[in-house]
Each structure stands twice: as structure tokens, then as C-alpha cells.
Amino acid sequence: MLHLFRHSLLSMIGLALILLVVFIAIFAPLLIQEHPSYVEVSTDQGTTRVEERWDINFENKLLPPGPEHYFGTDDFGRDIYSMVVWGTQISLKLCLMVVLTATIIGVILGGVAGYFGGKIDEIIMRVTDVFLAIPYLILAMAVAAALGRSIENIMMALIVVWWPQYARLLRGQVLSIRENQYVEAARSVGASGWRILFRHILPNSFSPLLVQITLDLGAVLLVAAGLSFIGLGASPGTAEWGLMISMGRTHMFHAWWYVTFPGLAILITVLGFNLLGDGIRDITDPKLRR
């Protein structure tokens, strides 16, 4: 499989970008120049929450990129390079949590709908129709607004929005795989419905699922950054890319670096996932191989 990958330059670039981003996320504490501290703050709901804080130093306010600060500093004198690198962890964690949870929910519901059919299929599919009738960003915005502002709530909102398409995808897979003779053979030796679903159908749905997951990691990051940008995510001062762009917006014309670098970080990560996803699709779908 890997040798096919090598023929596609774009997929190789995608793979390289993702490896780079994962490397940065893992080794972030070693790569940054300044480190965050953690403080306990009270929330709207009366509970407390731990938040990261970056040292404020007004003397270094809005310095352009240079050897001291690779990506310059923000309006509170914080090092943008350190925050962008740190933000890699936050973003990757968010995308993975959202997409994997949505996949699990979608796979179970879609599998049940496709395999057992009948009333339960009808109900699950009508529910997905409703969710898919509202654009992602807008439904997620409404749910996140109802839950209250925080990164965790953005994650919850995105899971709510994202599971239906996995349910659809898996249902379609089940309907086509179910007709194969090996499934019939399993059934004839007395395998239970769940066993057939998990041992026979799910492994055979792996590649379309993997393509969808890879592409969605990027898509989720874009929507999450958008929600942070309008102010639904972390509290100001957190190293979250969408939020940083939103904060830098007022300083855009005299400090271009403030919005530019967090945006490039989002672009590179999403581009990596999209190129990789396209690459996996091309090599797993023989019809597209030319």
C-alpha cells in the first residue's frame, strides 16, 4: 500500500505536514520560548475551571518578528510563536476527540439502522435528515451558545453536529456489504447480528471510514476555529488559534504578524489532513487509480 502512496506527490506532502504537526504537538513543551501557567477561575455556572495564562509584559507589546520572538508578540507582550506551537496540542486534541466520538456514535447508530432495517432504520435516518438540514457551523453555534462558552462545549457541540454523516456513511456500507456471500455464510453458521456487524461488516467499511475521518479532522478544525473566532470558545489569553486571530484583528494594520501566524497554522494543519485524506481515497479506491 505504501508504494502506491509514494507515487502521489500531494499525498506525500499531506503525510509530511501531518507528521510535522503531530511532532510539534508532542514536543511543544521543548519547542517553546515562554511557558504558560495555570490558574483556577470561576465560571458562569458557579463552578471552577483551570485555565492557562501567559505572562504579560507590556514593554514587549506588539514587537515584529525577529530573533527574540520568531513570530513577534501580541498586544500584551506575549510570544506568538510559543502560543501558536502550544495551540497545536489544543487543536489536535479537539479534532481527534470530536471526530472519534462522532465516529463511534455514528458507526453504532448507522450499523444498527443498516443491519436491522425496518422501523429503527426509518427513525434513525429521519433524525439524521433533521440534523443535516441545518448548516454545520450554525447548528454548532446554537448548541455551543446553549451550553455556555468554553472549549469543552465547542467539542460537545461539534460532536452533536458531526455524528449524523457517519451514521449515513456506515448505513450505506452495511447495506452493500450485507449482501455478500461471506455475510450469508456467517449467518448460516449462527453468528449473531452484532457479531456480523462488528466482525464482518465494520472491518470491510474501514477504508471509506478512514478517508472520511481524515478529511473531517480538517473540517472540524475549521469550524471550531470559526466558533472561537466569534467568541464561543476559550477565554481570552488562551493559546487557541481561532481566538488569537480574533484578538489580533483590531491590530491587523499595524501588527500583521498577530493574525497571520495562527492562521497559517490552521491552514497547514487542515491542508495536511485534506491532502492525506485525498491520498488515502485514491489508493484505497481502485476505480480512481489511473
Next chain:
Amino acid sequence: MKTWEYITRRLILLIPVLIGVTILTFVVSHVIPADPAMHFAGGPKAQPETIERIREELHLNEPVLVQYFYYLNDLVHFDLGKSYLESRPVTDSLAQYFPATLELTIFAMLISIPLGIVGGIISAIRRNKLSDHITRFIAIVGYSLPIFWLALMFQYAFAYQIPILPLEGRLSIGVSAPPPVTGLFVVDSLLAGDLEACGSALYHLLMPAFTLGFATLALILRMTRSSMLEVMGADYIRTARAKGLSERTVIFKHALRNALIPTVTVSGLSFGALLGGAVLTETIFNWPGMGRFAASAVIGLDFNSVMGFTLVVAITYVLANLIVDLLYAVIDPRVKLGGV
């Protein structure tokens, strides 16, 4: 099956989806929040008396099912509650802002769809040449870009460094808005014969519409390219070539008509992405539409407005998809209208 029968049937099928959408918005607004009354009152800083009054008004002490029927009853009377930011009914605010969003979205489609189709065709006929690589690169970057960041980069480049386009707004200062007929400034100014206002409106639309449509452009470019490539390999194209038709006729008369079918579907689906993107684009370009209104409602904890906006967008999107499906049947005679 006749077209009218098909349309009627599709409209009937819309009803359960729309009911589902109201259940969903009801759950999001009345069931998910820990204290819905606090949300509707404008957040944790609201007066306890206000919260108590709203709890009564919204029947929040009643069973959930009863609450839903009150909610539905308000909806059929076009009552989406009061906007706390603007101190007027949410329906009034949305009605005022809707045309600006519609104008922006229409222009985003007018820019992105033709450019995407032309780019896709060029890419496909010049496969693996330099122009193909460039367009494919634009396409993949186009849907990996955060739209709000792209908007800021455009503002920096074309309103600040090389100031050739206006930074924000719908009209230049000193140009008065045309008398409202449709609410679309370009149309209204033409109806009023005010060419200056029309020019100004178009000039202000250029950057926001291009930004909003950029991801759609990328998607359509990809779609057109790949379906063009598939069609060009079909037997009837070889037949057309064998007959000695010119390459031009083969591409435009035989290949394109068939290649455009998936593009139409994608254009319809991308309408939802445009409505979502409008929230971000309108905020940045200070465009007085529903999206900017919704974004400020989210920040201002104006929950009624957020929920009203969600519902209006859902209905618009569902109707837009219906129109695309009908269009689909017109373009592709092979689609039997009955085959829903």
C-alpha cells in the same frame, strides 16, 4: 409522473423534516441549557425577577411536551420572541437583515460557480499541464483556508497595502441607500435608476462575496474537473470524436452537459456552507446581514435571536435543496421525477 405531482410530493416530504427542525431547535433552546430562563433573560447577570418572569412567560415550569406546544404555537404565529440586544421582535430584526445576507450569498454564488466551472474545464482538458497543477493547488488550498482569516488577509492586501477596494460596509459614505423594494441594493438602485448607488453596491460586494464564495469555488473546481475527466473517457465522447467533430464541439456540446450534473448538486449543498460562512464574513466586513446579527447575538447572550436565526437558516437551506433537486430533473432528462 408529472412535474407538479413531483413538486407536491416533495413539499409533503418536507413537512416531517421541518417538524424535526423545530423539535431540534426546541431541544437546543429549552432542554439543553441548565437554566433556559437565565439564557433568555440575557445570561447570568440578569435580574432574578426578570428570570422569574421569563420562566412564567415560557411556561418553563410545565412538562416538556406542553412547553413544546407553546413553542410551536408561537412559531406558527411568526413569534420568535424578543431580541434583547435590539429591543424588538426577533422576526423584525431578521426581516431587516435577511436581504443583505441574500444579496451577499447570491453574489458569492455568481462569482464562484462560473469561475469554478471554467477552472475545472481548463484543468481537465489540460490535464497534468502547468495550468492543471495551478488550479488544483488553488482548489485544495481553497477548502483548507479558514474563511475568516482569508477575509482578514484580503482586507490587509486590498484595502490597506494596495487600497483598491473598500474595507467594509455595503455603500460608500455619502451614497444614500436606494428606496427599498427587494432589499437587495444592486437591484433596488437599478429600479430607481441610481447608477451611482448601483456601482457603489457592486464595488462593496466584490471582496466579501469573493471571500465567502472561495471555498465553494474550490469545491466546484474539483468537482467539475473530476467529472469532466470521467466523461471525457466515455464511449460517446470517443464516438463524437470518431465522427470527426471538432474538439470544441466535443467538449462543449457533448462532454460539458453531462459533466455539469454533479456540479449542480454540489452548488446546492454549498448553499449551506455559504450561509454558515456568512456569519464569519459579515462580521469581518461589517455587512449588515443576518450572520453579523447572529454573531453579535451570540456574544451579547441574546439567545432568542440566535435560535430564531438558526430556524430561519434551516428553513432557507431545506427550500434551497428542494429547488436544486427540481433543477436536477430539468438538466438531466434521465432522472425520472418519480425516483425519489
